[in-house]
Amino acid sequence: MTNIYCASKNLFIKINIPNVPKPSFVWNYFGYLYKKPNESVDNEHVYCKICFDKLKDDQPDINFFSIRKLIGIYSNTSGTGNMKNHLLSVHQVKEPQQTKITNQHILSMFSRDRHSTKSSQLKQQLGHQLALMCCRDLLPFSIVENEVVSSKSEIPSRTTLSPINLNKIYDVYYQKMKEILKLxxxxxxxxxxxxxxxxxxxxxxxxxxxxxxxxxxxxxxxxxxxxxxxxxxxxxxxxxxxxx
Ligand SMILES: [Zn+2]
Incomplete structure (x- = not known):
């Protein structure tokens, strides 16, 4: 861990996609820190390039020691989960949707089962959005028990909204908050x-x-x-x- 006083304008993040069959999309955004022209500064951590480039533009003279405290940085031995969370919560960068290869027979695509997965997805989405609506507008979760609303089978029950959806929303916001406050x-x-x-x-x-x-x-x-x-x-x- 040398060069702790090296200024950010002399540093850069080297993006290097791992040579594996399906490299995670996070490797397009995370890489090792190098000093110009080509000297590794820290080979134990990976750094968020988006955070780094922004910081470098804002504060070209900030040193390596301070950079470490201000941007997304993860040990290179940890999994990619935290990096995915960081990209999503701080930069709103999501994993690109891959085209799914399916072995399903074409006819089964039109069967009832197909419909039921669709409707369970819809139910999940509704659950998330309704829970979010209750949080933002300070509404009670019991609104889904209203006679008109609850007659629709896609509307999730109150017990699904809280705690299941509420906990999910809490986790995402908690993570997002931590990242925002860190910066x-x-x-x-x-x-x-x-x-x-x-x-x-x-x-x-x-x-x-x-x-x-x-x-x-x-x-x-x-x-x-x-x-x-x-x-x-x-x-x-x-x-x-x-x-x-
Ligand atoms: Zn970042």
Whole structure:
């Protein structure tokens, strides 16, 4: 691990697609870090080229030591799953859809089974979109039990929306949030808000992170919401902030 003070303008990411039958698409975006003209700087990690090129444009004098903290970097012994997540959550880059080769007889394509896979896919999509709609518009999951809506067989049940779809959405957003915060500034502000649920009279506390990016654009994200049953003293709030 030499050259820790090498500036980013003298570095580059070498993309090298592995010589295997079906190399993952992530290798179009991840590669080893090299110093110009052609000296390997770190042969234990792979670096995200999209993050790197952006950083290099923004801060040509930033050194290798700082680069490592700011961009997507993964050990070369780990699988490609984390890299796929990084590409999707930070750069919205998805695996290109391959044309599937099927052994199915052509007639079976028109049979009932074919229809049922179609409808289960539709059901999955609907489940995802309905759960997202409930989250964004703060709607109860019970809306799918409405008489008119629930008469449609494609509409997933309330128990499918939560927890199955809700957990999936949570995982994607959690990952995305982690990546965004990793690239944000070092000293953000955290505020909290407490409120009481009108019907069950339970108290909740929510933490929000705020910061300005390098273009002075304001960003804020909710970090956590949790029940807050103890007395609302400064001391109790401080303890919770420290955990967040
Ligand atoms: Zn990246």
């Amino acid at each position: 944000s500034i070092k000293f953000p502000t955290i505020t909290c808000d407490t409120w009481c649920d009108k019907y069950k009279h339970r108290s909740y506390i929510c933490f929000t992170i705020h910061y300005l990016d390098s273009n002075l654009q304001y960003h804020h994200y909710s970090l956590k919401t949790q029940p807050f049953d103890e007395s609302h003293t400064g001391e109790a709030i401080k303890d919770l902030v420290l955990v967040v």
